[in-house]
Amino acid sequence: MRGLLLTLALAAAAAGAHAERFALAKTALELHDDAGRTLARHAIRAKHMDQRADDGVFAVLQDADSGQIQLWRADGGKLARMAAWPAPAVDVAQLCLYRDPQGLLQLFLLGKEGLSEQWLIRADQALPVQRLATPLDPSACRVRDTEGLLYVAEPDVGLWALSANAERVSRRLLLADAASGGKALTARLDAWLAEHPAAAPAARPAVVLPTGQTQPVREAGDAADDPAIWVHPGQGARSLILATDKKRGLAVYGLDGRERQFLPVGRINNVDLRQGLIYGGRKLDLAVATQRDEAGLVLFAVSPAGQVSELARLKTTLDDIYGLCVGRNADGGLDVFPNDKDGRVQQLRLRLAGKAWRVDAVDEFRLASQPEGCVVDEANRALFVGEEKRGIWRRDLATPGSAPQLVIEAGPGLTPDVEGLAIHPGRGWLVVSSQGSDSYAVYDIKPPFAQRGTFAIGTNAALGIDGVSETDGLDLTPANLGGPYAQGVLVVQDGHKRLPHGPQNFKLVPWSAVEKVVPAR
Structure with missing residues (x-):
């Protein structure tokens, strides 16, 4: 702690400030x-206590008597308690x-028995982000923000590094074996950090914020997968999100x-839809999903009021x-x-013969390795x-039998796995989804x-x-859905739900x- 306090004091002095520190x-x-x-x-x-001088001088500590976690701030040479929260469930x-x-x-509240908690602190709120497994009975911890790494000293074992980013699941890395325990x-740990300067932070994409999220899917683990947006014909705010729970079925939000x-x-994996399709002289809104147990398709209808119903199971x-995507053909x-x-x-x-639905083969091609996400540029x-491992292929649908062309290779801004794809027709x-970098790339x-x-x-x-x-x-739509979505909405699957921690869900971004x-054109 002494080395950390000295660093804080020097930083404040270098900025011309009158350094204050807690003890x-x-x-x-x-x-x-x-x-x-x-x-x-x-x-x-x-x-226990840790302190920062990056946004004023403040400290977080644990009251030894009540177990409360308290937030304190230095205010003109005086102490001000900003917030207090009940004792956490872990023995800190x-x-x-x-x-x-x-x-x-x-x-980070590191528990003696290896079960710890991570909180997000906002004003007087402490929001639980996740529970995580950490080394037993740690004797010290530090976080270097630029690296996003949590360093932990475990007596009789050594020094560990873990990801401080709750969105990234990573294994613990043993940096050095223990020479002795406890205070030594x-x-x-302080000496190791001083001897190993933090690497320069990597360039980060711009950040946008979600303004909505769906309820979690029913199953834990890797369950949520793919959304499709249905736009209400008269009231944008009543639009729906059809989304796959690939262990159970189709959810409508x-x-x-x-x-x-x-x-x-x-077990349906991907879903896509189109509205205003012409079948039997009628306009229909239809969605299709891949059914993995049947190696087939499930066809759904969406009524003008937004009621979804199954129409047929189709073999392939x-x-x-x-994966799957759909597109309107020249016949409507x-x-x-x-x-x-x-x-x-x-x-x-997709054809309708009387009351029976069927699919007829039109064309087929093959990529060298696994595809999944796709989108039709009508x-x-x-x-x-x-x-997933290589990039994005484009195939000319106006020329049957034409060979696909690799038009975007994985590289800067697009880190495998290459996953979801969607088109904004107005912008072109x-x-x-650049899954390997938790970000999104935008191309012409x-x-x-x-x-x-790129953005995150x-x-x-x-x-x-x-x-x-x-x-x-x-998926995305440029349609006016009202409120924050007056210029449209982007809906994405979230691989790790953290606030509060739970099964996966889908996030909505204006x-x-x-x-x-x-940048626009």
């Missing part, structure tokens, strides 16, 4: 000036603060995130059906593009398909397919909505927020 006496919290004089004192028995051995890339303050290892329907149709010749009907883990991509045409008669942009849909920019979806602390990571599927961070 724990046996029965008091004290505020000292840079000469070591006591400016203020508050009687308390505290057993150490605590340390973290300022994340968004500038949000987080707190604590000092060794309102823009407020509440589930309106659930159709238990089994694929063995391990996976629907073409379906399912793919297989073996690299095959099919084009099937205006330019093209299909974009993501090959292709939005892609016409040659030379230039990258417009961060934590909206004011609304209690966590950030987004490891996105599988996504398209206007994306427009602010991606």
Whole structure:
């Protein structure tokens, strides 16, 4: 702790400030000036404390008697208690603060028995972000913000590094074996950090904030996958999100995130839809999903009021059906593009014969490895398909049998796995989930397919909505859906739900927020 306090004091002095720092006496919290004089004192028995001077001088400590976690701030040479929270469920051995890339303050409460908690602190609120497994009975912890790493000293074992980013699941890395335990290892942590300067932070994409989220899916683990947006014909605010729970079925959510329907149709992976299709002289809104247990398709109808119902189960010749997208064909009907883990991509045409639905084979091609996400560019008669490890292929639908072209290779801004794809027709942009970097890349849909920019979806602390990571599927619409979505909405799957911690869900981002961070033409 002494090395950390010195660093804080030097930083404040370099900025021309009158350095103040907190110190724990046996029965008091004290505020000292840079000469070591006591400016203020508050009687308390505290057993753990960490402090920062990056946004004023403040400290977090644990009251040894009540177990409360308290937030204190230095205010003109005086002590001011800003907040107090009930004792956490874990028996705290150490605590340390973290300022994340968004500038949000987080707190790690490391438990003696290896079960710890991470909180997001906002004003007088402490929001639980996650529980995590950490080393037993740690003797010290520090976070280096620029690295996003939590360093922990474990007596008789050594020094560990863990990710401080709750959205990234990572293994613990043992940095050095223990030479001794207790205080010696604590000092060794400070020495190790001093001897190993933090690497320069990597460039980060612009951040947009979600303003809505759906209820979690029913199952824990990797369950949520792909959304599709249905736009209400008369009232945009009544539009719906159809989303796959790939362990159970299809969920239907309102823009407020509440589930309106659930159709238990089994293990469906990807879903897509089109509205105003012409069949039997009628206009229909139809959605299609891949059904993995049946290696087939499930066809749904969406009524003008937004009621979703199953119409048919349709067979394919694929063995391990996976991803899918759909597009309107020249006749006003629907073409379906399912793919297989073996690299095959099919084009099937949906037909209505009397009251029976069927699909007819139109075309097929094959990629070298696994595809999943795809999207149809109806205006330019093209299909974009993501090959997860390699990049994005474009196929000319106006020329049957034409070979697909690799138009966007994985690289800067697009880190495998390449997952969800969606098109903003008004902008002529292709939005892609760069799953390996927890971000999204935006490209022109016409040659030379230039990258417009990248962005990430961060934590909206004011609304209690966590950030987004490891996105599988996504969809967008430019339609006016009212409120924050007057310029449209981007809906993405979230691989890790943290506020509060629970099964995966889907996040809603106003398209206007994306427009602010991606350069226009």
